Amino acid sequence: MKQTWKLKLWRRIIIATVGLYLLVPLIAMLDFSTKPFGLGRNTRTLESWKVIPSQPDLVLAIGRSLITALIVMLLILFLIVPTAIWVHLKLPILRRPFELLCLLPLAIPAIVLVVGVSPLYRWISINLTESPITLSGVYSMLILPYTYRSLSAALDAVDIHTLAEAATTLGATISRVIFGIIMPTIRTGIINGSFIAIALVLGEYTISNILNFKTFQVVISQIGRSNGNVAVAVSLASLLFVLFLLLLVPTRKRQGAVLDVDIA
Numbered sequence: 001m002k003q004t005w006k007l008k009l010w011r012r013i014i015i016a017t018v019g020l021y022l023l024v025p026l027i028a029m030l031d032f033s034t035k036p037f038g039l040g041r042n043t044r045t046l047e048s049w050k051v052i053p054s055q056p057d058l059v060l061a062i063g064r065s066l067i068t069a070l071i072v073m074l075l076i077l078f079l080i081v082p083t084a085i086w087v088h089l090k091l092p093i094l095r096r097p098f099e100l101l102c103l104l105p106l107a108i109p110a111i112v113l114v115v116g117v118s119p120l121y122r123w124i125s126i127n128l129t130e131s132p133i134t135l136s137g138v139y140s141m142l143i144l145p146y147t148y149r150s151l152s153a154a155l156d157a158v159d160i161h162t163l164a165e166a167a168t169t170l171g172a173t174i175s176r177v178i179f180g181i182i183m184p185t186i187r188t189g190i191i192n193g194s195f196i197a198i199a200l201v202l203g204e205y206t207i208s209n210i211l212n213f214k215t216f217q218v219v220i221s222q223i224g225r226s227n228g229n230v231a232v233a234v235s236l237a238s239l240l241f242v243l244f245l246l247l248l249v250p251t252r253k254r255q256g257a258v259l260d261v262d263i264a
Helices: 002-033 056-090 092-107 110-127 132-142 144-156 160-169 174-185 187-203 206-210 216-226 228-247
Strands: none
Touching: 002 228, 056 092, 056 132, 056 144, 056 160, 056 174, 056 187, 056 216, 092 144, 110 132, 110 206, 132 144, 132 187, 132 206, 144 187, 160 174, 174 187, 187 216, 187 228, 206 216, 216 228
């Protein structure tokens, strides 16, 4: 009983410490965004929050960043996830090389990546489009390490070989096995990878700034040069938006879910 009580107390201390570590910066941002600046102003105000919708570049940047995040999530869903499943299922000998390939963006500095992709994006800007949405390609490469680790942990926690063999025995095609059976089973890992994509797209600054694209963080930086209160308010609003999305993730598995396999 004494060990159980100490363990509970230790857990609560850890949770409280982590909670303070995460909440104190948010509280400080809220405090700064409502501070009165200027002569003759002594009361707090929400003017910094009220002017957010009136920033034309900001509204456009948010829309472009969300579209980019959607494209990145689609690439994860229809390219990275099936590839990871296929490697785990049919080509286990390539797991290590594939993992090493996915971890390469962690070892390459962002400035080196920009130097490498800048000629490609220069050609895209001249011949195709100058929209920041084209950054979804390089963003998909940047999130590979985090997405793959999330998917790999989800795949290791499920006996996908047994699921695949049972589905194949019942007449399911390989596409049905991947998209209809295994992917719903590892949906938690897919959702985690998708939110990592959203966080990266909304938070990335270096590459988009060097390539002269007006993304969300670039516009926030430009606003901060003239009005720090508004920039902090926008940053806090984006963090709260991402936290709201995280709260929408289901924490309990649906009861009575049955795998529907097409039988030939």
